[in-house]
Amino acid sequence: MxxxxxxxxxxxxxxxxxxxxxxxxxxxxxxxxxxxxxxxxxxxxxxxxxxxxxxxxxxxxxxxxxxxxxxxxxxxxxxxxxxxxxxxxxxxxxxxxxxxxxxxxxxxxxxxxxxxxxxxxxxxxxxxxxxxxxxxxxxxxxxxxxxxxxRDFGDESAAAFRHWLQRKYATIDELNRRWGTEFWSQRYSAFEEILPPRAAPTFRNPAQLLDFDRFASDVLLENHRAEAEVLRAHSPGIxxxxxxxxxxxxxxxxxxxxxxxxxxxxxxxxxxxxxxxxxxxxxxxxxxxxxxxxxxxxxxxxxxxxxxxxxxxxxxxxxxxxxxxxxxxxxxxxxxxxxxxxxxxxxxxxxxxxxxxxxxxxxxxxxxxxxxxxxxxxxxxAGSSVGRQAVAIVADWDSWWSLEQEATPARIDYKARVSAWHHALLDLGVNTDFVGRDSDLSPYRVVIAPALFVASQSTLEALDRYVRAGGTLLVAAPAGLTDEDAALSDGGFLGSLAGTLGIRIEELAPHGPHDPVSLSGAVEATTLAWSEVVHARGADVIAVFEGGIVDGGPALTRRAVDGGVGWYLAADPDVAGMRDVLRLVLEDSGIAPATLPASVELVRRADATFVINHGSTPVTVDVAGTDLLSGQRLESPTLEPFGVVIVTGD
Known part of the structure; x- marks a missing residue:
């Protein structure tokens, strides 16, 4: 092959x-x-x-x-x-x-x-x-x-959007209920009255915006599927x-x-x-x-x-x-x-x-x-598998679309937030998989859910089951603020998962540079823009806030639940603080971070270990084996800038 x-x-x-x-x-x-x-x-x-x-x-x-x-x-x-x-x-x-x-x-x-x-x-x-x-x-x-x-906002797309909504909600009353159209006199009497979320004087309905993003992704996929159907009929097996x-x-x-x-x-x-x-x-x-x-x-x-x-x-x-x-x-x-x-x-x-x-x-x-x-x-x-990693990060498009709407507590870049957690894990030499909100979490020892802004009841229950079955879950704010209809979660922020984590969130408290907030305790870090007023309800407080209206309150908590552990981080710490949080969570689950030079990544695929230097200076790495590229036996090789070795054996 x-x-x-x-x-x-x-x-x-x-x-x-x-x-x-x-x-x-x-x-x-x-x-x-x-x-x-x-x-x-x-x-x-x-x-x-x-x-x-x-x-x-x-x-x-x-x-x-x-x-x-x-x-x-x-x-x-x-x-x-x-x-x-x-x-x-x-x-x-x-x-x-x-x-x-x-x-x-x-x-x-x-x-x-x-x-x-x-x-x-x-x-x-x-x-x-x-x-x-x-x-x-x-x-x-x-x-x-x-x-x-x-995204298209023309009349043909408007008709397609209405058809998509009819398939989803069946009745206009159900749409009104789930979109919360009592607000601002937005109640519809028929699907024909609904338009795409075109330019408007001020904030558009958050549920409508979220559904339009879902619809637009589905329309792109429908085009792909239509072509695929033709290809599979006329070119089978390719x-x-x-x-x-x-x-x-x-x-x-x-x-x-x-x-x-x-x-x-x-x-x-x-x-x-x-x-x-x-x-x-x-x-x-x-x-x-x-x-x-x-x-x-x-x-x-x-x-x-x-x-x-x-x-x-x-x-x-x-x-x-x-x-x-x-x-x-x-x-x-x-x-x-x-x-x-x-x-x-x-x-x-x-x-x-x-x-x-x-x-x-x-x-x-x-x-x-x-x-x-x-x-x-x-x-x-070729054809070999990397295999599952021990750690997974939740990536969720519903949360991405909702979090970056205008009428939210703070302007947060979802992709940057997820990337920061992934990068911090790379800094610790830990490779990860990604999972979606409907993925099977059971193969993973640690699951990290950053900025899971949208969480349906089924998602909250799946995270609870994962913890109670022995998994380690880290939920990083802002998380569980709305359900799948862009409505605030029943029973308060985080919904039923708050009980799993052993906390209660009283108030969201984003802050600016004029009102700095930091973490102290097992994690010493500066927050970027996010904090929350949190009360421990059975969770152990690992780090507390200093500054702002959250001063003295829990910032990082841990709760043992049945066979697993639920962590909650009510902050967006700087990079060093994020790494410190991860060290605590990983060590708590028995995963030892690796010590690698800052520019180096080490990845295993099948029986081969790839070591790559992405930096501009030479580095020496502690690996040994036969390099598949040169055929030479290596022992702690020095990699030049952008150098690569792929070793097998002891």
Whole structure:
């Protein structure tokens, strides 16, 4: 079994006399898979109903003869000019009622029935022509669903939203009850009166906002499912995927995971940020967790710089290699790039490629060839599993959507909050999985629930069962403030889980820099912006607040419940304080943090241990064994900046 290695290949951007050179260079680089057709709708269907496949036939045959498999995209991510000219109703409408023009990509309303009809006709034509081609290895549906068109507020979306609500609530009375429409005279007499949450004078209904986010994620998924249905009918047995984007707010990837045969992901950590390798590690862990036990594919990364940041720093020498091995260590069976040959024109012409604009006498090309050669020596790891970790973090899109609405106690960045906990665990040498609100928690010794703002009764009961069955749970505020309908929890904040944790939350007390609050006791730390007035009701107080209206009150509590332990943190401590909290929780559950240099990660996959130095200075690491990359026996090796060793044996 081989690792995927390749890129988005866009031969339509180049004269055909370049294609033979592409194939020769792909073979030199060790390319095994090419993603083809992602943005080629206008080339495949230059006029409505007239398909031109000749050029794609020739590309398929060139790749097939070279032994390179094809990840064929359905080309539906960017409608051609004839489509939006003939059917302007497919265009996006923003929350202010402005119709957005074509001329970029993803310039379509995901709820558009016209778009759906025409896109599925293209998909069917592709599947009928290439669905049994021997070079085809997988189908790549769309591209980065929702990246540029996450929400539409036009009339067709309004009708689709109303239909979605009718399926969920059945009656308008039930919707009124659960949306709390008695507030501000918002009571509806019929579903036909409901609109998407368009621009309004002030705060919109929180339950309506949350349902619209759920609806919009579902609509994107419906487009994926519609294409998948066509592909499975006309190209049976060929796996299907679409490229995710890590922690991407508009799409709840927990609900998408069952609809792909394997997960693929696009990841672009910022080379200008020395800590961005931790952001990449989080993405890899989330992707692996979406389909446990199934390898995933890094569908896109950059060889060097991207084109869309305010400052597009290039990757340093060997940094691309280090980040590629990080993905493999954390479960990837493929390393792919955007794109193969750097474009000369268009909005992404400054985005790096496997073949840079400066050609093959370049550092980037030499690194590309080196990595391709090395991956051939690692085939024993392809298809293997990372295995479950001892610690899991809850990632919850409902909480993300609700917490970042306007009418909340404080402006909190949910992704940053979850990332901080994951990064702190990396600092302690502890690797983690992610779980959703409906995941099975029983395999984990420790579960951390940061900023679980939305918690239904079933979620609260599942967390209680986990603790009583012997698990260790750390709940970090703000948590359990509302139920699934954006209503404050029955029985006070945290609902029934407050009893499990042995506390009562009297009042939320976010604070600013003029009113500093800190923690003292077993944890000494500064809080960033959050505190709560907490009363212990059976829990042991581990740390207390100093300052503000919470002065002297519990900040960190612990309660033994049956066979397990429930911890509650009523604060958002600084990074050092977060690590101190985690040390207490981990040691309490029998997990010993590791001592690693600050820039180093150590990950085990199957019988191999990956050690990667993401720093700019050499480091010595305490590992021993045979390095799969060099074949040498190693004993406490020194890793150069962005150096990698993969050791097996004692």
């Amino acid at each position: 081989r690792f995927w290695y390749g890129a988005d290949y866009n031969p339509e951007q180049w004269p055909e006399d370049v294609w033979a050179e592409d194939i020769r260079l792909m073979q030199e680089a060790g390319v095994t898979v090419a993603t083809v057709g992602v943005f080629s709708w206008a080339q495949l269907e230059p006029e409505e109903g007239r398909f031109e496949f000749g050029w794609l036939d020739r590309v398929f045959e060139l790749l097939h003869r070279a032994g390179i498999r094809v990840d064929l995209a359905t080309a539906t991510a960017s409608p051609p000019p004839w489509l939006t000219s003939a059917y302007p109703e497919v265009l996006l409408t923003d929350e202010w009622g402005h119709v957005l023009s074509p001329g970029s990509r993803q310039h379509f309303n995901p709820s558009s029935s016209t778009y759906r009809r025409l896109s599925l006709r293209l998909v069917r034509a592709l599947a009928e022509r290439y669905g049994r081609h021997p070079a085809l290895i997988t189908w790549h549906i769309g591209n980065e669903f929702g990246n540029d068109n996450p 796996p299907i995927t679409t490229n995710f984007m890590g922690m991407f707010k508009p799409a709840d990837y927990w609900s998408w995971a069952d609809d792909v045969d394997f997960v693929s992901d696009d990841a672009y950590p910022d080379p200008a940020d020395p800590g961005s390798w931790k952001d990449a590690a989080l993405q890899r862990d989330l992707m692996r967790s979406l389909k446990p036990g199934t390898p995933w594919v890094l569908m896109e990364q950059a060889t060097g710089a991207v084109n869309w940041r305010a400052l597009n720093a290039p990757k340093r020498p060997d940094q691309m290699r280090a980040l590629s091995y990080q993905a493999i260590a954390r479960g990837a069976d493929g390393i792919m790039f955007f794109q193969w040959r750097q474009s000369q024109r268009g909005g992404e012409k400054f985005h790096s490629g496997m073949v840079p604009h400066a050609g093959t006498d370049t550092r980037i090309w030499r690194e590309v060839v080196q990595l391709g050669g090395e991956l051939k020596r690692l085939e024993q790891l």
